[in-house]
Amino acid sequence: MPVTTAVFYLLAAVTLGSACGVAFGTNILYSAFALMGTFLGVAAIFVLLGADFLGVIQLFVYVGGILVLTLFAVMLTHRIDVQVSNRAVGRLPGLVVVGVVATWMIRVARAARWTEGQPGPPAATTAGIGDAFLGTYVLPFEVASVVLLAALIGAIVVSRKEVKG
């Protein structure tokens, strides 16, 4: 058990450290690359919790998709050194928002009932997730699919040139 605990703290340190790098870095590109550490750390924690499918999907969607597209977008901008990340809101409102979110998250974490998992090799979760998606949770699953489809169509409508005829 102490090994798992040590590994958990290591992963948490990597995740939080990279997250601090994302939030406090002044170079927006470094922030984007630091995001990779956060995503990898979260994926590793999922694997540590026995959710191997979720961990790999985290890697697949966030590192493979979102991070690459973020880097792509950042590299096409011409201002890389940004001193203030959000000019519209000052530091004080930002602190208030952070405080509210933090207290709320701590309350949720304290209210949650934490159960101790059984140590040992994780069981395969893929089939269970698939059954749940197409059984119990079929409606939310389909609604999410429709939302994604709408976003795709919206992207095409926004980006395509108007054909004059």
Added chain:
Amino acid sequence: MQELVDSLVADGFVPGGLPLWVAYLGAMLVFGGIVVFVFILPIAGITTWVERRVAGRIQSRIGPNRTGPAGFLQWLADGIKSVLKEDIVPSAADVPLFKLAPYVVMTGFVAAFVVVPFGGPLIIADLNVGILYLTAVTALVVVGILMAGWASNNKWSLLGGIRSAAQIVSYEIPAGLSILPVVMLAGTLSMQGIIGHQGWAPWTWHVFDNPFTFFAFFILFVSALAEGNRTPFDLPEAESELVMGFATEYSGLRNLLFFMAEWGNLYVIGAVVTTLFLGGWQIPLALADHPVPRIVLQFAIFFAKAYFWVFVAVWLRWTLPRIRVDQMMIMCWKYLVPIAFVNFMGTAVWMVLFPAGVPAVRVLLSLTAAGLLVAFARRVVFHVRRALLTREELSFNPLSTARVMSRG
């Protein structure tokens, strides 16, 4: 892997008093080190030699032939040369990212080998999300390439990096959609499980299961070539336009790491295609009863199948011209993605209609493939004969009797 360690512990090979996790960790590190240094590095190196020799033949020249028999040691010479070269960091480069990028690329490439089977029980970890893991970790390569392209502070590098990202993100979609039919057929994501669902005979392979998987196989191979930045899709490092793309500013060992990942990736492509579609390491049961020769045989058959596709990729590189960026995107989004969707849906419908599969279709498809191979081999033999013949015919000299003698 775990069984092996457990049996070693039971046999007393592990010193007493050690916690079990130390034994597991040690076994992982030892096996991983063996795979990296004894398999990946030589295979990437030898592939460069194979590539240069084959390229030489295709272009009617000799290729490297001085270092060792038939130039075989050329890859070692190149490696040593690269290690001894000065590690140059451009003064205008973004130094930390510039230095980090080759390692990120190498990590993504080596991490793929965790789930690549080698034959029989030989696999580092048979994750039950195996093939999904493999497609996910290759994303690290994209991040590394983007990092290199940006940090070099060079327009060619940046263009190469961005082209590579666009290409890999696009071609991941047909590749993923072509993997799905196999996952549906086998009912598992584990590499060993997918191999276990097939048999040694060609008509039991996934590629011949139904007409849709037959096309899915080719789409996966083409998409994998594009994701591996191979000609005809090597736009990220198009020599005639971008010098060397994202690797332009790199020298010495860092440059070597990029190219090792590229050539080693060819073997990963071959191994994935073999695992998913071509029966993996399955051999007829009657061939070997004793475990050791069986594992050797399984390793040999897997390696032969996988390396055949490395060879095909080399052929393609030296016989096809590079396509344009817009053509590459059109090919992906307008042709490969719709066809891959048809394959995916078609396989699903096929599985519903014929839950047990159709043996006649399997045999017919494998016979078609065998016929294609035979026709291709005959064509190659014909061309080789003609090339040999015309060499004599073309050296026409009325005073010489050689021509008459060769006819006689």
